[in-house]
Amino acid sequence: MPSPAVDPVxxxxxxxxxxxxxxxxxxxxDEVTGGGLPRGRSTLVCGPAGCGKTLLAMEFLxxxxxxxxxxxxFLAFEESVEDLVVNVASLGFxxxxxxxxxxxILDHVGVADAELEEAGEWDLDGLLLRLxxxxxxxxxxxxxxxxVETLFGAFSDVVALRAELRRLFAWLKDxxxxxxxxxxxxxxxxxxxxxxxxxxxxxxxxxxxxDDQTSTRRLRILKYRGSVHGxxxxxxxxxxxxxxxxxITSLRLDHRASATRVTSGVPRLDAMLDGGFFAGSTILVNxxxxxxxxxxxxxxxxxxxxxxxxxxxFAFEESQAQIVRNMASVGIDLQRWVDEGLLxxxxxxxxxxxxxxxxxxxxxxxxxxxxxxxxxxxxxxxLRIGSGADVFAMLTRQxxxxxxxxxxxxxxxxxxxxAPGQADRQIASLVDxxxxxxxxxxxxxxxxxxxxxxxxxxxxxxxxxxxxxTSHGIELADVYVGPQGVLTxxxxxxxxxxxxxxxxxxxxxLEQRRTNLERRREAVETQTAALWRDFDQESAxxxxxxxxxSTGTEDLAGQRAExxxxxxxxxxxxxx
Amino acid sequence: MTDDAAPQEIWHLRLYIAGxxxxxxxxxxxxxxxxxxxxxxxxxxxxIDLEQHPSLARSDDxxxxxxxxxxxxxxxRRIIGDLSNTERVLVGLRVEEAAQ
Numbered sequence: 001m002p003s004p005a006v007d008p009v010x011x012x013x014x015x016x017x018x019x020x021x022x023x024x025x026x027x028x029x030d031e032v033t034g035g036g037l038p039r040g041r042s043t044l045v046c047g048p049a050g051c052g053k054t055l056l057a058m059e060f061l062x063x064x065x066x067x068x069x070x071x072x073x074f075l076a077f078e079e080s081v082e083d084l085v086v087n088v089a090s091l092g093f094x095x096x097x098x099x100x101x102x103x104x105i106l107d108h109v110g111v112a113d114a115e116l117e118e119a120g121e122w123d124l125d126g127l128l129l130r131l132x133x134x135x136x137x138x139x140x141x142x143x144x145x146x147x148v149e150t151l152f153g154a155f156s157d158v159v160a161l162r163a164e165l166r167r168l169f170a171w172l173k174d175x176x177x178x179x180x181x182x183x184x185x186x187x188x189x190x191x192x193x194x195x196x197x198x199x200x201x202x203x204x205x206x207x208x209x210x211d212d213q214t215s216t217r218r219l220r221i222l223k224y225r226g227s228v229h230g231x232x233x234x235x236x237x238x239x240x241x242x243x244x245x246x247x248i249t250s251l252r253l254d255h256r257a258s259a260t261r262v263t264s265g266v267p268r269l270d271a272m273l274d275g276g277f278f279a280g281s282t283i284l285v286n287x288x289x290x291x292x293x294x295x296x297x298x299x300x301x302x303x304x305x306x307x308x309x310x311x312x313x314f315a316f317e318e319s320q321a322q323i324v325r326n327m328a329s330v331g332i333d334l335q336r337w338v339d340e341g342l343l344x345x346x347x348x349x350x351x352x353x354x355x356x357x358x359x360x361x362x363x364x365x366x367x368x369x370x371x372x373x374x375x376x377x378x379x380x381x382x383l384r385i386g387s388g389a390d391v392f393a394m395l396t397r398q399x400x401x402x403x404x405x406x407x408x409x410x411x412x413x414x415x416x417x418x419a420p421g422q423a424d425r426q427i428a429s430l431v432d433x434x435x436x437x438x439x440x441x442x443x444x445x446x447x448x449x450x451x452x453x454x455x456x457x458x459x460x461x462x463x464x465x466x467x468x469x470t471s472h473g474i475e476l477a478d479v480y481v482g483p484q485g486v487l488t489x490x491x492x493x494x495x496x497x498x499x500x501x502x503x504x505x506x507x508x509x510l511e512q513r514r515t516n517l518e519r520r521r522e523a524v525e526t527q528t529a530a531l532w533r534d535f536d537q538e539s540a541x542x543x544x545x546x547x548x549x550s551t552g553t554e555d556l557a558g559q560r561a562e563x564x565x566x567x568x569x570x571x572x573x574x575x576x
Numbered sequence: 577m578t579d580d581a582a583p584q585e586i587w588h589l590r591l592y593i594a595g596x597x598x599x600x601x602x603x604x605x606x607x608x609x610x611x612x613x614x615x616x617x618x619x620x621x622x623x624i625d626l627e628q629h630p631s632l633a634r635s636d637d638x639x640x641x642x643x644x645x646x647x648x649x650x651x652x653r654r655i656i657g658d659l660s661n662t663e664r665v666l667v668g669l670r671v672e673e674a675a676q
Contacts, residue, residue: 110637117668120603120657125594125641129626130633137631155640 019201019226022070022142022178025063026056028245032230033221037202040176042169044199046183046191047206052217052238053182054079055091056206057144059242060180062093064142065103070178072142073105073134077150081106091242105134111154118156124164128171135175143172143179152193169198190222201225207233216356219245235356244360246397257457262373262408265303266296268476269435272452272461277433279372280406281456282399284428286413287437291448292469293412294318296437297375298327298334299473300410304373305337311373313345314362316381320345331472344369350381355394358382363401374402378412379427392426399430432456437467440488447488450476466492587611587619588648589669594641595627599658603642606659614671644669 021036037043061072098104183191190196203222221229236245261276270276301311337343402409434453439446448467452460466477480487480495593600646653655668
């Protein structure tokens with residue numbers, strides 16, 4: 001067991017000047033409080049009935065006892081111990097076991113049940129001794145008092161009670177326990193009886209609001225003496241693993257940026273993106289109906305599964321069976337990956353849950369399945385259950401969550417006209433890669449085209465490409481830019497045929513030229529042969545002449561001498 | 577009141593105090609005086625000092641000090657305070673009806 005003097009969790013904020021903190025272990029709450037609740041002090045958690053005060057307080061104790069080695073005492077003024085144990089069991093908290101292990105004490109204070117007659121001066125020493133005994137029994141470091149205001153219903157001498165409450169809080173501080181006091185929200189005040197007056201270190205306000213028939217619980221740190229804290233209203237959820245506070249904006253933008261590329265499953269799209277998407281990036285596929293956004297997403301999933309990695313497909317419009325069937329028609333066999341356990345579908349109507357609940361349920365699913373690729377198809381459906389700002393906030397958190405876990409995510413978004421909607425533009429600022437698929441009208445047909453509108457941190461093609469859904473998935477075809485603009489569909493095919501015809505003509509011409517050349521070669525060879533023949537004949541003649549010529553010369557010389565002698569010109573001496 | 581016991585029954589009263597505080601001492605004195613006057617010979621007083629036995633506060637569900645509990649006759653009744661207001665004590669314990 002770690003020494004009780006040592007903080008089990010390092011407090012990120014400056015420990016030199018700020019108060020020491022006791023981590024709550026509640027998802028998100030430690031982030032917005034900068035490390036937890038003020039250690040050794042009391043924190044007031046207030047809000048209307050049913051907003052989750054008791055659960056927050058209980059989780060603080062349970063996490064303390066089970067994760068931080070800080071046993072806790074729960075002083076319940078309202079609910080019986082049995083009710084509490086049953087209620088929190090639904091959050092996966094085995095309080096009875098913690099109690100049996102001597103790590104928690106649940107104590108129900110039955111002031112509300114008993115009819116008390118006040119006859120003279122009294123104090124709350126009974127409560128203090130009682131709490132003190134419990135703290136001592138298990139070495140408690142944490143205390144919850146839920147809801148101390150019940151005492152106002154039990155005692156008529158309010159002046160005495162207020163003085164005693166002040167003493168109670170001072171006593172808690174003396175004991176050095178980290179306490180959570182709950183209080184029900186009153187009309188104009190934080191709590192019905194002004195408990196906030198006594199608890200001044202930290203005040204957390206819970207709220208529950210219903211917008212468009214969707215109820216959202218929110219949490220706000222009203223006050224945190226001596227500590228930096230998030231000041232926003234943070235939505236929170238009560239899930240099957242306890243509370244989750246969802247910071248609207250991450251306090252830091254410190255996601256790891258991976259240089260690794262992942263394939264989109266469409267080779268030519270990868271080429272357009274200079275090698276594929278970045279791992280851990282977020283991709284928005286935006287388009288008009290029927291442009292193949294889901295197919296693109298499905299092919300992306302398939303490519304992921306082919307690498308042996310897991311992918312998760314959240315569908316808000318279609319059922320798993322529908323998607324599997326539809327994708328089979330373009331040669332994408334998703335069922336195979338489902339069977340191999342590499343692909344999981346989560347299909348539900350967005351209106352089923354509130355935005356926050358969606359976010360949590362998605363994050364829970366993602367945490368369970370641990371995929372490397374997540375598809376949300378389509379996020380535009382989420383706009384039906386919340387205002388643009390809310391959806392944007394939720395998606396921001398989703399993107400943050402995915403990035404923090406290094407998950408590559410593809411969101412599809414439907415817009416009715418060809419221009420991206422306002423919501424898409426907002427969302428586009430969140431994503432790393434923005435693909436636009438739309439149809440182009442021309443030549444009496446609609447054809448799909450794809451363009452990369454943006455892609456952070458990579459060279460990407462500015463070329464519009466035609467997007468074909470073939471029997472073996474998506475293919476990107478070249479587009480022809482003609483005088484009328486980009487050619488797609490049959491116009492492209494006509495252009496292709498024309499180019500093919502042109503090519504054939506050139507080929508024929510070349511063939512012709514080759515034949516001509518061959519003929520010329522033959523002619524040249526014939527001529528050369530004739531020349532050689534002439535040459536040979538001549539050279540033979542010359543040879544002959546040469547062989548005769550050698551005697552000829554002698555003859556000539558003899559003849560000259562003979563002639564001289566005959567003419568009597570030369571003497572015999574000259575002839576010699 | 578119909579639920580109260582017959583006069584001859586022994587009253588069992590338990591007083592929870594905390595050490596020798598002024599309120600605790602006053603409550604003991606007040607209780608003894610009151611019982612001598614109204615329940616002479618048919619009462620039993622048990623004083624429990626929670627400073628000596630703090631765990632009893634939880635098991636007996638005590639919040640305020642001093643607390644007087646009428647254990648018998650049933651039903652259980654609780655009175656808090658130093659019992660200086662005799663009238664309230666008698667009302668709380670239903671002593672007057674029982675004495676009549």
